Amino acid sequence: MSIIAIHKCSPTDTLDMQQMVPKLARVKSYFSDAPDVSTLEVEMADGVPVNYAPGQFNMLTVFGVGEAAISISGAPNGARLIHTIRDVGAVSHALTRLKPGDLLGLRGPFGIGWPIRAAHSKDVLIVAGGLGLAPLRSVLYHILAHRVKFGVVTLLYGARQPEDILYQSEIAYWRESCEINVALTVDHADVKWPGRVGVVTQLIDQAKFDPQNTLAMVCGPEVMMRFAAAALVEREIDAENIFLSMERNMKCAIGHCGHCQFGPNFLCRDGPVLSYEKLRPLLKVKEL
Amino acid sequence: MAPEQASMLSQHAFFKGLAPEVIDLVASCAQEIEFSAGQYICHEDDQADQFYVLLQGHVALQISSPGRGARTFLTVGAGEVFGVNWLVAPYRWTYDAKALDDTKAVVLNAVCLRHKCEADHDLGFELMKRVMPILIERLHICRIQLLDLYLKQN
Ligand SMILES: Cc1cc2nc3c(=O)[nH]c(=O)nc-3n(C[C@H](O)[C@H](O)[C@H](O)COP(=O)(O)OP(=O)(O)OC[C@H]3O[C@@H](n4cnc5c(N)ncnc54)[C@H](O)[C@@H]3O)c2cc1C
Ligand code: FES
Numbered sequence: 001m002s003i004i005a006i007h008k009c010s011p012t013d014t015l016d017m018q019q020m021v022p023k024l025a026r027v028k029s030y031f032s033d034a035p036d037v038s039t040l041e042v043e044m045a046d047g048v049p050v051n052y053a054p055g056q057f058n059m060l061t062v063f064g065v066g067e068a069a070i071s072i073s074g075a076p077n078g079a080r081l082i083h084t085i086r087d088v089g090a091v092s093h094a095l096t097r098l099k100p101g102d103l104l105g106l107r108g109p110f111g112i113g114w115p116i117r118a119a120h121s122k123d124v125l126i127v128a129g130g131l132g133l134a135p136l137r138s139v140l141y142h143i144l145a146h147r148v149k150f151g152v153v154t155l156l157y158g159a160r161q162p163e164d165i166l167y168q169s170e171i172a173y174w175r176e177s178c179e180i181n182v183a184l185t186v187d188h189a190d191v192k193w194p195g196r197v198g199v200v201t202q203l204i205d206q207a208k209f210d211p212q213n214t215l216a217m218v219c220g221p222e223v224m225m226r227f228a229a230a231a232l233v234e235r236e237i238d239a240e241n242i243f244l245s246m247e248r249n250m251k252c253a254i255g256h257c258g259h260c261q262f263g264p265n266f267l268c269r270d271g272p273v274l275s276y277e278k279l280r281p282l283l284k285v286k287e288l
Numbered sequence: 289m290a291p292e293q294a295s296m297l298s299q300h301a302f303f304k305g306l307a308p309e310v311i312d313l314v315a316s317c318a319q320e321i322e323f324s325a326g327q328y329i330c331h332e333d334d335q336a337d338q339f340y341v342l343l344q345g346h347v348a349l350q351i352s353s354p355g356r357g358a359r360t361f362l363t364v365g366a367g368e369v370f371g372v373n374w375l376v377a378p379y380r381w382t383y384d385a386k387a388l389d390d391t392k393a394v395v396l397n398a399v400c401l402r403h404k405c406e407a408d409h410d411l412g413f414e415l416m417k418r419v420m421p422i423l424i425e426r427l428h429i430c431r432i433q434l435l436d437l438y439l440k441q442n
Pocket of ligand 1: 088092
């Protein structure tokens with residue numbers, strides 16, 4: 001009798017295998033947002049559109065360099081697949097150097113995104129810090145396309161300095177359209193900047209919304225999200241109505257390798273968007 | 289007494305919940321003031337004998353350094369205050385303040401206010417209770433700015 005168990009591939013294994021293999025995509029257009037930030041619109045080489053929900057991410061591969069998790073920052077109708085990337089290391093650097101026509105690999109979309117349905121008929125508060133506006137832009141596109149389904153919508157955005165503000169012309173357009181309230185602040189500025197200087201939590205103090213009927217979505221550096229969530233609770237929004245998008249290193253992106261573990265959650269599978277109610281005790285654990 | 293100033297102060301977030309007679313005491317040191325966009329309100333190292341309660345507009349608090357020029361470290365707007373230096377000797381401004389747009393404020397004469405606080409410790413304590421949270425919040429803001437959260441880690 002043989003003691004070696006032979007593993008037979010189940011349909012789920014095949015599905016997982018498919019999700020591990022990058023598909024070929026091509027850069028359609030390129031835009032430089034800031035000195036170290038670029039936005040790429042990509043299209044699938046096979047022409048099959050990728051359907052995704054706001055807050056989901058793709059794994060983008062630069063061949064010969066590596067793979068990185070990048071949020072989708074376009075409108076969630078599958079028509080345009082847009083990623084905004086900040087050059088922080090080898091893979092992100094190579095991604096920001098791609099030009100129209102260049103090929104790259106794409107796996108995804110992955111993860112659970114923002115709770116858009118739960119926000120229907122509520123006031124929506126979008127709190128973004130730095131590059132955190134990228135995954136929230138998909139939400140804004142969705143809201144603007146279905147504006148009547150939502151109450152008062154407010155974008156509060158903090159950046160390091162005026163030059164680092166993402167999507168500047170779009171923000172100006174949103175402001176003028178009066179469809180949403182927009183408040184911006186930067187951490188530091190020279191005297192040419194006519195706007196606010198301070199931190200994004202200060203904007204929360206001044207925002208107008210009905211705390212009993214508001215859903216808040218927060219994305220940015222973890223420290224910023226911790227203080228923003230605390231400020232939202234202070235303004236009497238329930239922790240279960242506050243959602244944060246968490247970031248940890250991703251490898252498989254399909255819940256197998258454990259690289260993205262955050263407490264009991266695999267962020268690639270159970271997140272990256274989770275409620276503050278779930279995250280609050282975990283955020284207190286140092287080095288988690 | 290200055291009924292107009294008292295009414296403005298009683299509606300301002302800083303004085304929220306203060307008894308009318310206490311508001312009247314403060315209002316006796318108050319005067320309404322306007323600044324046009326771009327106008328400097330105070331300069332670093334000047335005597336800090338004013339406490340500004342902002343009703344409209346925005347003010348940039350700035351520090352200049354050689355080679356880098358002026359940098360804004362904080363802006364304050366309607367519903368906020370600036371100039372808490374009036375409380376602590378040697379009562380000097382530690383920054384420049386510049387109106388970013390047309391700005392309206394109630395300015396409190398700090399010498400008058402200090403005398404009133406010395407004479408009436410209940411008033412002094414009430415004002416301290418309102419100034420302290422602002423100082424703590426600004427210290428917190430400053431810490432977060434120092435962390436430079438949006439700077440890339442490498
Ligand atoms: C769900 C999810 C969504 C993401 N969405 C985006 C996105 O839309 N746009 C984007 O640019 N990035 C996004 N990221 C972060 C991105 O995946 C990493 O920046 C990237 O993997 C870094 O790989 P690298 O090889 O370029 O750098 P590495 O060599 O891995 O790292 C280089 C240096 O950068 C630092 N670093 C790594 N990640 C970050 C980070 N996120 N912020 C600041 N410093 C960092 C490292 O500590 C290291 O010092 C996302 C991450 C997750 C988990
Ligand atoms: S990245 Fe492998 S489990 Fe999440």
